[in-house]
Amino acid sequence: NAGVTQTPKFQVLKTGQSMTLQCAQDMNHEYMSWYRQDPGMGLRLIHYSVGAGITDQGEVPNGYNVSRSTTEDFPLRLLSAAPSQTSVYFCASSGTGGAYGANVLTFGAGSRLTVL
Amino acid sequence: QQPVQSPQAVILREGEDAVINCSSSKALYSVHWYRQKHGEAPVFLMILLKGGEQKGHDKISASFNEKKQQSSLYLTASQLSYSGTYFCGTAYSGAGSYQLTFGKGTKLSVIP
Numbered sequence: 126n127a128g129v130t131q132t133p134k135f136q137v138l139k140t141g142q143s144m145t146l147q148c149a150q151d152m153n154h155e156y157m158s159w160y161r162q163d164p165g166m167g168l169r170l171i172h173y174s175v176g177a178g179i180t181d182q183g184e185v186p187n188g189y190n191v192s193r194s195t196t197e198d199f200p201l202r203l204l205s206a207a208p209s210q211t212s213v214y215f216c217a218s219s220g221t222g223g224a225y226g227a228n229v230l231t232f233g234a235g236s237r238l239t240v241l
Numbered sequence: 242q243q244p245v246q247s248p249q250a251v252i253l254r255e256g257e258d259a260v261i262n263c264s265s266s267k268a269l270y271s272v273h274w275y276r277q278k279h280g281e282a283p284v285f286l287m288i289l290l291k292g293g294e295q296k297g298h299d300k301i302s303a304s305f306n307e308k309k310q311q312s313s314l315y316l317t318a319s320q321l322s323y324s325g326t327y328f329c330g331t332a333y334s335g336a337g338s339y340q341l342t343f344g345k346g347t348k349l350s351v352i353p
Contacts, residue, residue: 156339158348167328168242168283168343175339183340215282219338227271227290228338230330 127151131216131233134230138206138240139191146201146236148216156219156228157199159213161185162235168215174199242266244331246344253351261314261347262328272305272312273330273341283328287314309318316349324351 132147150157158173170183174193188210190202199218203210212238219228244265253259258337263272269288271273275283287297289305289312297303316323326348331343 135291156337158339160343166328166346168257170340170342173339175337177276184342197245217339227294227332229285229288230273230275230338231285234282238286 129218129233131214131236133236134234135237136201136239136240138238140240141206142206143202144206144233144237145203145239146214146216146238148199148201148233149197150199150216150218150231151197152218152220152231153196154218154220154231155196156221158183158191158219158230159191159199159201160187160217161209163212171201171214181230197201203238206238208240211238211240243342244329244344246327246329246347248347249345250348251350252286253323253349254322255351255353257319259316259349260317261327261329261349263312263314263331264334265310265334267310267331267333269305269307269312269336270329270334270336271332273302273331273332273338274301274303274312274314276325276347277328277329278325286327306321319349319351321351321353324349333345 159171160168172191216233217230274286277283326346
């Protein structure tokens with residue numbers, strides 16, 4: 126089982142460039158989320174999706190766009206990269222089988238982004 | 242509102258015990274605990290629900306105090322493999338697991 130797959134693992138961008146971080150899961154999970162992790166800040170929610178075609182903003186959505194055209198894929202787009210977006214990005218997915226709020230998050234391995 | 246974790250860091254010798262706390266200013270529905278080793282993804286440890294239901298690993302225990310809006314993770318007889326950063330993630334009423342708010346983490350180092 127692949128679980129949650131993120132690509133690329135590492136990326137260096139120049140300020141103003143755009144790029145897409147890819148996230149795919151093969152567990153048929155309805156819920157998917159993007160988090161960013163900065164030193165000493167923990168994991169902060171960027172955007173999330175509760176199913177194909179449905180997305181919403183998290184705590185730190187500015188500068189990021191998402192879409193969910195299929196259950197499997199949830200890409201994160203940076204339209205005009207800024208140095209403040211230098212971070213490690215984690216994609217996570219969870220199923221719907223348990224009590225609401227009690228479904229285990231499965232994280233991808235992370236994508237380390239540096240914006241110069 | 243980000244939950245507050247304490248302590249920020251702790252160093253243990255093998256075999257010693259540790260407690261990590263997670264406090265929220267908002268009423269909690271569920272608390273998740275994850276461990277992250279350096280350069281890796283967070284890995285699930287435990288979920289505690291309002292009302293007392295739990296699910297997680299046999300060797301790790303946790304508590305959920307609904308009155309204090311606080312959860313504690315208990316690590317007993319620590320092993321070298323317990324080293325890592327521990328995060329609590331909180332879900333509030335009406336929020337799903339896809340909306341967890343994580344604390345800043347507690348770095349645990351176990352030394353021989």
